[in-house]
Amino acid sequence: MATIRDVAKAAGVSTATVSAVVNDSAYVSPELRARVEAAVRQLNYAPSMVARNLKRGKSQLIAIVVADLANAFFSRMVCLAEAAAAAWGYSLVVFNSDEKPEAEKRIISRIRMLSCDGIVLVPVGETAQNMRDDDGKSIPTVLFGRIVDDRRSDTVTIDNVSAGRQATNYLLDLGHRRIGSITGPLQLTTGRGRHEGMMQALQARGVTPLPHHIRSGEFREGTAYSVAREILEGDDRPSALYVANGVMALGLMRALSDLGLRCPEDISIASTDTIPGIGGLRPRLTRTEHPLSDMVNEAFRLLVDRISNGAPPAPRNVVFQPALVVGESCAPTVPLVVENHR
Amino acid sequence: MATIRDVAKAAGVSTATVSAVVNDSAYVSPELRARVEAAVRQLNYAPSMVARNLKRGKSQLIAIVVADLANAFFSRMVCLAEAAAAAWGYSLVVFNSDEKPEAEKRIISRIRMLSCDGIVLVPVGETAQNMRDDDGKSIPTVLFGRIVDDRRSDTVTIDNVSAGRQATNYLLDLGHRRIGSITGPLQLTTGRGRHEGMMQALQARGVTPLPHHIRSGEFREGTAYSVAREILEGDDRPSALYVANGVMALGLMRALSDLGLRCPEDISIASTDTIPGIGGLRPRLTRTEHPLSDMVNEAFRLLVDRISNGAPPAPRNVVFQPALVVGESCAPTVPLVVENHR
DNA sequence: CACATCCAGCTAAACGTTTAGCTATACTTG
DNA sequence: CAAGTATAGCTAAACGTTTAGCTGGATGTG
Known part of the structure; x- marks a missing residue:
């Protein structure tokens, strides 16, 4: 050339x-x-952008590190991120840490070697502090969806407590009192926040969940499938379940299908998020949703600002509100009626 | 640093x-x-990989250009590609041409400037010849899924004719004779191949489809939704439809849902590919499927071979066979019986 | 005409790494 | 002891671009 x-x-x-x-x-x-x-x-x-980069110190690359690229939430995030990066004049390098802190460390190291201009990171576990250079100057970074103990980077998240609370309140409003949950990993702020929201909603109505109706696990379809079978095959099945993410909801659906349980006739399901594009299939999930497009665009706006102008005086933490979307996966319970003997 | x-x-x-x-x-x-x-x-x-790259002429980057990153097929492909790239020691730069030839040209130009070591390209339209450098030496490239008139790159595809034929034969075997189709874009080898397969299957059984039961359009959910409504709102609705990809199948499902038509009671649906992970939702699609994981791994094997060893004596064209997966979206027709008057 | 000012275009260093080729030292051999 | 051989470690050029600072020529002024 x-x-x-x-x-x-x-x-x-x-x-x-x-x-x-x-x-x-x-x-x-x-x-x-x-x-x-x-x-x-x-x-x-x-x-050559390589030579230009060596001279100017700008790669025009933004790295995105997602937690599980097989999860449709994250693949949609990558799709939106590619469009946002292109709009700002950057190319997107995609990494998948696959929920493994060790993999995340290796990826961050790779990103430094590549001299990416910025990073959008879905942190895995509690370890996102290895991005600092020896001179204390780190690659401009925005944390997405989850928060870790890193007081230097901007964060873009959803109000997970509200997400869990709204979905659970919907079930309670329909009369459900025996509500179980597939919580997602409780060491993540996302899993923990959604669980806390659910617990707040239950406590506000004086409802105490049965401990064996609440199970946690990774944000994976297979995990949810296994855990769901354990809950559903028990003697006293809950009348409703709250599921902490869209992929777990699919695993739960598959478990229902295999156990011959109908939704919502036999059990009601509410989730946080679903899989995009499947509105034509039955049942349409009732869910609290991330405004993912707005969140990704905001993450890139913050990141490009950091790349261009350096770190702001204080890190920014933008919290988006989830929205309840009513589908057809929840039905009212028929309340038990104690007959009056006359 | x-x-x-x-x-x-x-x-x-x-x-x-x-x-x-x-x-x-x-x-x-x-x-x-x-x-x-x-x-x-x-x-x-x-x-610094930038300085190293300038000296050695190797970026350790592979670019992947997909046609529509919002399409779950392509996002799953990116997921598999990220894993394959990482396994070979490369980082993956992701581009979305969004089915636009002009966007593809700009992306290819960008990839040259980035000095990516190789490209996996889902070509858009018939234009994939602008990858050549002025000295005739092009970036090592593997075309994926679709074939264009480029006799220099390796290709990894599926037998699209077989995919269309198998799905259509399944419907014919169930007794369907009024079979319509939502074909996908006929200027793409994928759309054209699947359509040809369907037509071969019909002709082999002496069945002539009604022209207004066959509509084409882009591989998008919204396109399929519109086109499906036109077919289904006509006076003589087909008893079955073959849909050329998974995302169009979702659009068709949404149209059925909005028109109050049940699948398979009111109409049977077969498709090529579906959306991964939705096996728990009803109805499970009957479909011919890409062995996508094998295809992506083979694409990377061919590409890394080109990067390391240069162009082979002749370009390689690896064709994978689709597999029919029977779900529950097809039902047998009840054949019309002409009563004998005695 | 001599001197001052302006500026288009050029020279060459630098970005951070790799590596060809050099050199000083150690060791071996006759 | 002199000559030959081997080699660890070093010097400095190169990869392809950008840009600070220089310079020769054009123009203006007294």
């Missing part, structure tokens, strides 16, 4: 003149400019 | 000695090696 020296030679000018024309960064006379442009076309020249 | 010069100065050696230790590329005495390693740890040194 042609370099700037080849173009300079072909046009009979210096490399500085070619750079000035290609980048439009200094006055170049019309005659010289025309010669340079002709040479650029003739040689099909494109500047 | 510390550079190799900082480490050299701290260790009291040359940069060549530091490079030899870090890369383990030449003998260094134990005493010097220990000093270098101590300095590396003390300064938290990580080599």
Whole structure:
């Protein structure tokens, strides 16, 4: 591939003149400019971003590290992130830590070597402090969806407590009192927050859940499937379940299907998030949803601001509110009626 | 961030000695090696892949360009690609051409500037020839899923004709004779191949489809929704539909739902591919499926071979066979019986 | 005409790494 | 002891771009 020296030679000018024309960064006379442009076309020249990066210290790369790329939530996040990165003039390098803190460490190290300009990170576990350079200057970073003990990066999250509370309140409003839960991992702020929201809603109505109706596990379809079978195959099945994410909801659905249980006839289901695009399939999940598009766009706005202007005086923590979307996966309970003997 | 010069100065050696230790590329005495390693740890040194790339001409980046990242098929492909890239020691840069040839051109140009080592490309339209450098040497590339008139790159595809034929034969075997289709874009080898397979299956049984039962459109949920309503709201509705991809199947399902039609009671549906993970939702689609994991791994095997060893004597074209997966979205027709008047 | 001012275009260093080729020292051999 | 051989470690150029600072020529002024 042609370099700037080849173009300079072909046009009979210096490399500085070619750079000035290609980048439009200094006055170049019309005659010289025309010669340079002709040479650029003739040689099909494109500047090397590698060399440019070495000189300028800007890679035009943003890294995104998601927790589980097989999870449709995160793949939709990547889709939105690609569009946002492109809109800001960046390319997106995608990493999947697969919920493993050790993998996250290796990925962060790789990102430093790649000299990415910024990172959007879904933190795994509690360890996101290895991004600091030796001189204390870290790669501009925005944490997404989950919060860890890192007081330097901006964060974009959802009010997980509200997400859990709204979904649970919906079930309570329908008359459910024996409500179980598949909580997601409680060491994550997302899992913990949604669980806390559910517990707050129950306590506010004076409802005490049965401990064996509440199970936790990773945000994975297979995990939810197993855990759901344990809950559902018990002697006293709950009348409703709150599920902490969309992929777990699918696992729960598969368990219902395999056990011959109908939703919502035999059990009501509410979740936080669902899988996009499956509105035509039955049953449509009742759920609290992330405004994911707004969240991703905000994350990129904060990140690009950090890349351009450096760290703000104090880290920013933007919290979005979930929205309840009513589908058809919940039915009212028929309350037990104690007959009056006359 | 510390550079190799900082480490050299701290260790009291040359940069060549530091490079030899870090890369383990030449003998260094134990005493010097220990000093270098101590300095590396003390300064938290990580080599710059930008500078390394400029010198060596290897970026350790592979670009993947998908046609529609919002399509779950392509997002699953990206997920598998990230794992394959990581396994081969590469990072993955993700681009979405969104079915737009002009966007594809810009992306390819960007990939050249980034000096990615290789590309996995889902070509859009018929234009994938702008990857050649001026000296005729192109970035190692594997085309995925679709074939364009590019006789230089390897390709990994599915037998689309077989995919269409198998799904249609399944419907014919159930007694369906009024079979419609939502074909996908016919200028793509994928859309065209699946349509041809369907037509072959019908012709082999002496069945002539009604032209207004066959509609084409982009591989998008919204497109399929609109087109499906046109077919289904007509006076003589088909008894079955073959849909050319999983996302269109979801659009069709949504149209059925909105029109109050039950599947398979009112109409049977077969598709090529579905959305992963939704097996618990009703109805489970009967479909011909891509062995996507095998395909992605093969694509990366071919690409890494090209990166390492240069172009093979002749481009390779690996064709995978689809598999029919029977769900519950198809029912037998009750054949019309002409009563004998005695 | 001599001197001052302006500026288009050029030269060459730098970004951080790798590595070809050099050199001083150690060791071997006759 | 002199000559030959081996090699650890070093020097410095190169990868492709950007840009600070220089310079020769054009223009203006007294």
